[in-house]
Amino acid sequence: MTTTRISYAELPAIVQAAVEAHTGPALKVESASEGFNSEIAAHLISQSGDYYVKGLRTDHRRVWTQRREAEVNPYVRGIAPALIARVESAGWDVLIFEAVDGHHADYRPDSPDLPKVVDVLRRLGEVPCPPIELRQAEQRLERYADHRADLGYFAGDALLHTDWNNTNVLVTGERAHVVDWAWATKGAPWLDTAYWVIWLIGAGRHEPASSEQWAGHVPAWHDAPAEGINAFAVANANVWDEIGGQDPDPWTARMIAAARKWRDYRKS
Template identity: 55%
Template sequence: MPAPSITFAGLPSGARTAIEAEIGSILRIEDVSTGLNSSLSALAHTASGVVFLKGLRADHRWVWTQQREADVNPYVTPLAPRLLFHVIAGGWDLLGFEAIDGHHADYSPGSPDLPKVTGALRELAALPCPDIELRLAEQRLAGYVADPADAEAFAGDALLHTDWNNHNVLITHDRAHLVDWGWATRGAAWLDPAHLVIWLISAGHTPSAAEAMVAIIPTWVSAPPRAVDAFAHASANLWKEIAGSAPDAWAMNLRNAAWLWHQHRIDRS
């Protein structure tokens, strides 16, 4: 379930004061729609620039993702926006990032954003995995594979983002920036291209076209076909669980995309 949203004005005064202690007096706040993993999402305009704010209550079950973002940030800039502060105040866990003046990636067929998106995939694949606490891909997906042994194929030493929701990819004039690193994971290097395949299908690509789109990524080319099959199977189960019995349009689209890809992998084998 999405984290319940809150406006900047709805924060306790102690939290708002702590933010201004980090970035200076706020001249104007622009509340923006939150994602699934954040309650607060706002742009703070100050005399020295704009800061993107995100936060969760300090007792929220996903608050650990805030620390994960703070820990991984030094290793993923400039692919990701630079973290400016991380504070806990007024019962809230708060992050401030340099604001990116861009638009959410358009994943649809023929989109001019797609080369920049695959460029971000390449850039991420070239980054070393830092020696910090990260989730393990084989553990995250263990409950969704047909055979528990299948999950072993997802293990590896690559740094993965894993959430290629197009709202997490901001496009500027020269590149794509990847945001929302709360679910950063350690695993097989081909998994991020595999995650993107599902989002491409959900945006209108056929499974074959989506796979062709990521085929320029060397880590995808080296992926064992049976391991990719197992991931497609696990993803179909995962998105079926996320969608639930009465899915909204967004969840149904992702569930259907994952199922189409799973069927494609079955048919090709």
């Protein structure tokens, strides 16, 4: 479910002033087209540089995601854009990031971005899980696994991003950067690669087999038990069925189809 978006100019003046105490006076502000889980998402340009600003009202039901992103950020520098500041003012919780001048990753089969996504998955796999509060993967998937015993496959001590929508992967030069860490999770090291498989299939031209071939370039994938991958594919098909409900929009319907296609492939 998306969140109603407002423009930066609609923020209370006191909040804008608090933001610009860190960025310098805004010379230009453009609303961002991505990130609709935020009430405010904008690219801000000042004399000191370019910034990405995102925020929620403090009474929003998902405002906890702001704290999660702020806490994770110091541990994923070089993988995620650096957090400049967190502003809590006048009923708003706002994060200010350095802006990354890149494009959303292209997941098509012939895309030169795919090896860069493999690289960032590998680098993330080398990051120790930080000593912060994180939800556990087996908890997140508890209602969706076919068998309770399957949840053990998802448990682990790795830091996971879990949302490999291509709009969360920005490619600049030879590197990919991962944004939007709201759903950061602790779990088995191979799970992020498994999430990526679904998004590759959802891109429209990958078959499950070719998606898993790309997954095979990520070291953590080689430690994934086949039974665990099967259980994960089933659980995520159930997740997407729930997200879609009775009348999914075209974008969600595509992801439902991708998740089901992988589940059926793993069962065959």
